[in-house]
Amino acid sequence: MWYPKYQKAITLSYDDGIYQDKRLVELLNRYGLKATFNINTGLCDPSHDFIIHGHTISHLSWNDMKTIYRGHEVAVHTLTHPHLTHLSDQEVLDEINRDINNIQNIFHIEPVGMVYPYGSYDDRIVNLIKETKLRYARTVESNHSTHLQEDLLRFRPTCHQHDPLIHHIVEDFLNNTSNHPQILYIWGHSYEGDVDHMWEDIEALFKKIAFQPGIYYGTNEDVLLPFSSIQIK
Numbered sequence: 001m002w003y004p005k006y007q008k009a010i011t012l013s014y015d016d017g018i019y020q021d022k023r024l025v026e027l028l029n030r031y032g033l034k035a036t037f038n039i040n041t042g043l044c045d046p047s048h049d050f051i052i053h054g055h056t057i058s059h060l061s062w063n064d065m066k067t068i069y070r071g072h073e074v075a076v077h078t079l080t081h082p083h084l085t086h087l088s089d090q091e092v093l094d095e096i097n098r099d100i101n102n103i104q105n106i107f108h109i110e111p112v113g114m115v116y117p118y119g120s121y122d123d124r125i126v127n128l129i130k131e132t133k134l135r136y137a138r139t140v141e142s143n144h145s146t147h148l149q150e151d152l153l154r155f156r157p158t159c160h161q162h163d164p165l166i167h168h169i170v171e172d173f174l175n176n177t178s179n180h181p182q183i184l185y186i187w188g189h190s191y192e193g194d195v196d197h198m199w200e201d202i203e204a205l206f207k208k209i210a211f212q213p214g215i216y217y218g219t220n221e222d223v224l225l226p227f228s229s230i231q232i233k
């Protein structure tokens with residue numbers, strides 16, 4: 001448990017398990033940062049490439065993921081990235097549990113978290129997740145907050161890595177001297193480095209948040225789960 005040894009923690013989250021994650025992990029490692037990679041293990045071949053603004057985005061192979069994600073967390077993003085709210089209960093559970101099983105086989109770990117594809121979820125989906133082994137699930141609704149959250153199955157990130165307010169949010173977080181635990185949770189996609197020409201911005205952000213005294217750097221699991229059974233005031 002990082003608190004109360006540390007007052008603040010930073011964690012990052014990247015989706016889809018794609019080729020640009022390799023470059024991103026090199027940056028994370030250079031700056032001593034930890035992230036969680038949310039992967040779709042049913043899309044890991046060239047027939048599932050997709051195109052964004054003229055850039056072809058490829059998923060990593062199972063084999064490449066094994067080496068690239070070393071030292072970081074791997075979590076569920078479902079087998080094939082559907083809108084879960086459009087599926088039957090059984091289809092939702094299959095999408096999640098088959099991704100869990102593949103992650104177990106590839107990485108020999110027990111995944112504990114997930115990210116909703118397209119950020120799409122409702123109360124029914126949350127109740128289905130309670131039937132799985134997963135203990136946290138992230139939405140895409142930024143709350144610009146670094147407070148602890150009660151409901152880890154509807155977890156809201158602080159902000160996207162390209163949020164127009166990110167520099168204010170990071171400054172406030174770094175200057176915060178509250179005695180309550182604070183979590184800065186940033187998410188994104190590594191392909192945004194190429195597609196939106198953001199690699200320099202991503203590195204500038206990492207440089208700004210890295211190597212700060214008194215801040216704990218951990219994966220989503222490391223940072224969020226210690227509070228899962230604690231009543232938050």
Ligand SMILES: [Zn+2]
Nearest residue numbers: 015016117118
């Ligand atoms: Zn996704």
